[in-house]
Amino acid sequence: MTLLSVSDLTIEAGPPGDRLRLVDGVSLSVKAGETVALVGESGSGKSLTALSILGLLGEGLTPTAGRILFDGRDLATLAPEELRRLRGADLAMIFQEPVSSLNPLVTVGDQVAESLIVHGRASGAEARERAVEMLKRVGIPEPARRARQLPTELSGGMCQRVMIAAALISRPRLLIADEPTTALDVTIQAQILDLLAELGAEAGTAILLITHDMGVVAETADRVCVMYGGRVVEEAAAVPLFAAPRHPYTGMLLRTIPRLDQPPKRALYSIAGNVPSPRDWPEGCRFRTRCTRADAACTALPPLDAAGEGDRRAACFHPLEGPQ
Amino acid sequence: MSAAAPARRSFRAADLLSWWPAWLLFALVLCALFAPWLAPMDPDRQNLLARLKAPGFEARGAVYHLGSDELGRDVLSRLIYGARISLSVAVLSVLLSGVVGVTVGMAAGYLRGWTETVLMRLVDIFLSIPAILLAIITVAVLGPGFVNVILVLALTRWPRYARVAYGQTLAIAERPFVRLSRAMGASPARVIAVHILPNIVGPLLVVATLEFGLMVLFEAGLSFLGLGVQPPTASWGSMLSTGRNYLATAWWIATFPGLALFLLVLSANMIGDRLSDRIGKG
Ligand SMILES: Nc1ncnc2c1ncn2[C@@H]1O[C@H](COP(=O)(O)OP(=O)(O)OP(=O)(O)O)[C@@H](O)[C@H]1O
Ligand code: SF4
Ligand SMILES: [Mg+2]
Numbered sequence: 048m049t050l051l052s053v054s055d056l057t058i059e060a061g062p063p064g065d066r067l068r069l070v071d072g073v074s075l076s077v078k079a080g081e082t083v084a085l086v087g088e089s090g091s092g093k094s095l096t097a098l099s100i101l102g103l104l105g106e107g108l109t110p111t112a113g114r115i116l117f118d119g120r121d122l123a124t125l126a127p128e129e130l131r132r133l134r135g136a137d138l139a140m141i142f143q144e145p146v147s148s149l150n151p152l153v154t155v156g157d158q159v160a161e162s163l164i165v166h167g168r169a170s171g172a173e174a175r176e177r178a179v180e181m182l183k184r185v186g187i188p189e190p191a192r193r194a195r196q197l198p199t200e201l202s203g204g205m206c207q208r209v210m211i212a213a214a215l216i217s218r219p220r221l222l223i224a225d226e227p228t229t230a231l232d233v234t235i236q237a238q239i240l241d242l243l244a245e246l247g248a249e250a251g252t253a254i255l256l257i258t259h260d261m262g263v264v265a266e267t268a269d270r271v272c273v274m275y276g277g278r279v280v281e282e283a284a285a286v287p288l289f290a291a292p293r294h295p296y297t298g299m300l301l302r303t304i305p306r307l308d309q310p311p312k313r314a315l316y317s318i319a320g321n322v323p324s325p326r327d328w329p330e331g332c333r334f335r336t337r338c339t340r341a342d343a344a345c346t347a348l349p350p351l352d353a354a355g356e357g358d359r360r361a362a363c364f365h366p367l368e369g370p371q
Numbered sequence: 372m373s374a375a376a377p378a379r380r381s382f383r384a385a386d387l388l389s390w391w392p393a394w395l396l397f398a399l400v401l402c403a404l405f406a407p408w409l410a411p412m413d414p415d416r417q418n419l420l421a422r423l424k425a426p427g428f429e430a431r432g433a434v435y436h437l438g439s440d441e442l443g444r445d446v447l448s449r450l451i452y453g454a455r456i457s458l459s460v461a462v463l464s465v466l467l468s469g470v471v472g473v474t475v476g477m478a479a480g481y482l483r484g485w486t487e488t489v490l491m492r493l494v495d496i497f498l499s500i501p502a503i504l505l506a507i508i509t510v511a512v513l514g515p516g517f518v519n520v521i522l523v524l525a526l527t528r529w530p531r532y533a534r535v536a537y538g539q540t541l542a543i544a545e546r547p548f549v550r551l552s553r554a555m556g557a558s559p560a561r562v563i564a565v566h567i568l569p570n571i572v573g574p575l576l577v578v579a580t581l582e583f584g585l586m587v588l589f590e591a592g593l594s595f596l597g598l599g600v601q602p603p604t605a606s607w608g609s610m611l612s613t614g615r616n617y618l619a620t621a622w623w624i625a626t627f628p629g630l631a632l633f634l635l636v637l638s639a640n641m642i643g644d645r646l647s648d649r650i651g652k653g
Contacts, residue, residue, distance in 0.1 A: 101554055103550055103553055103554060106483065131556045131557075131558060132556065133556070134553070134554055134555065134556040135554060135555035135556030135557075136556060139554070139555075140554045142547055142550065142551055142554075144547055147546065147547045147548065148547040148548050148550070148551045149548055149551070150548040150551075150552070150566050150570075151548075151570075152569045152570060153565070153566070153569075161552060161555045161557065162555040162556060165555055165556045165557050165558075165561065166556055210551075213551075213555070
């Protein structure tokens with residue numbers, strides 16, 4: 048059953064007349080209980096896509112086209128009050144910067160309990176108790192004491208756990224996790240990912256996991272959406288995608304994963320060039336300026352199903368064939 | 372440890388001394404609260420035989436420590452009772468204008484859009500009218516009196532709080548934790564009250580303290596013009612006003628309330644400055 052479906056989402060910045068298109072026709076879907084990874088380099092529009100699902104785009108950003116269905120309901124048609132009832136209850140999000148995402152003047156326990164209190168699911172004392180329980184579940188030692196502390200007294204890794212606890216306490220049906228492990232060192236990264244997977248499975252929560260780390264994707268995702276320059280360029284189940292990427296950009300991303308079975312020279316591979324900023328996107332295929340397979344045909348914009356077969360799709364006129 | 376002790380003690384004493392504005396304010400508050408016990412005489416009792424007597428004058432066993440006024444009332448007692456008017460008008464008008472201004476400013480800064488446009492234009496308009504002029508005109512229309520003075524002062528001064536609350540709210544609303552609380556489903560009212568307000572209390576407190584001093588002066592000004600609290604109730608402003616006529620013959624009537632006003636406003640401003648140094652901007 049499809050829980051979330053985003054179709055043709057377009058997000059623009061700036062005043063009418065001088066609009067800059069940052070997200071351009073993005074479609075993706077998440078089924079109940081599954082983990083979908085949204086990957087791409089910095090600036091490809093992952094966070095904007097996520098924020099627009101919750102209706103939390105910042106000042107100056109507007110979704111100018113597209114439809115977002117959550118559980119069959121068009122989020123754009125909901126009254127602000129109805130949308131608020133979804134947020135934090137059925138639809139939760141973990142933000143990119145754990146430390147600054149916590150209010151410095153509110154205790155950790157109260158922030159974990161926030162969604163229970165906001166939605167009237169528990170009274171003060173009970174909510175606080177459940178917050179302590181949740182802090183324990185995410186592996187925070189001495190949860191009762193920590194719950195009474197302010198976020199400034201916690202490390203970055205702990206703040207990340209607190210965010211996870213706050214997002215999962217209401218057992219949401221969909222969790223959007225924006226780079227939940229980027230700020231952490233590798234061991235804690237693995238712990239957090241395991242924790243997300245475990246808690247998610249326990250509550251039947253579907254996860255939209257945003258990351259630019261293909262290693263993280265390989266460990267956690269059922270399906271993968273690859274974004275480049277504000278567009279989805281490839282979408283496939285994780286196993287076939289890793290076995291045989293079709294879009295040259297996906298191929299490049301996969302080569303960034305450190306591999307134990309390869310000499311370290313390969314592990315150091317990084318992508319040549321940078322994502323051009325939205326003002327400098329080329330005509331046609333946006334990856335054209337960095338693609339080794341580019342030719343005259345690529346000055347036209349490849350549709351997402353230009354190279355599709357079965358339930359995988361890729362936006363490329365000259366897709367890769369076979370394992371890379 | 373024992374060698375360091377005296378140094379630390381003297382540092383503490385100096386510290387306490389340097390907080391004299393706070394002590395003075397505290398003392399005035401005590402005066403106002405316990406006026407009936409502290410005042411040697413009934414502030415409104417006239418004694419035509421003891422008119423315009425110099426400080427220290429004694430009549431029928433009663434000592435006029437700070438002299439008497441043109442109706443033979445004890446200046447010290449009137450001064451003590453006058454503190455009640457000054458402080459309560461200042462406190463209540465600061466509270467009222469603060470609540471109104473902060474609500475308006477935070478609503479404008481958080482909700483943005485047309486709410487922001489309408490509210491902040493209103494603030495601009497109010498701020499473009501000289502405050503004391505606006506106060507005088509409105510009190511002249513509404514009529515003088517304790518409650519009206521407070522209402523008028525609040526009406527005149529809320530834009531100041533609105534400005535500060537607006538700017539601070541804009542800054543805090545950008546912070547990621549505000550987005551998180553919205554993602555948790557918090558209503559605008561909750562975001563404003565629980566997540567933004569505590570983060571902007573500091574600068575608001577600075578404004579409130581500075582405004583407090585100003586409110587004392589405004590009240591005195593209105594009373595001086597006869598637009599404030601009405602006679603015979605003692606108010607420093609009205610004491611100044613009548614004392615003005617007797618400066619040559621009975622300097623004490625105007626001098627002591629003037630001094631009291633000066634010290635009260637000075638200490639409020641010094642506390643405000645001190646707070647703003649600690650907190651950052653005001
Ligand atoms: N308010 C804004 N106004 C203009 N441009 C913006 C605004 N917010 C984001 N952008 C631009 O939109 C693009 C996509 O931003 P987004 O945050 O979605 O990227 P991302 O894929 O999440 O990257 P990262 O991995 O760095 O988080 C970036 O080029 C960014 O500079
Ligand atoms: S469409 Fe052309 S430029 Fe774009 S990825 Fe495919 S080959 Fe490269
Ligand atoms: Mg991002």
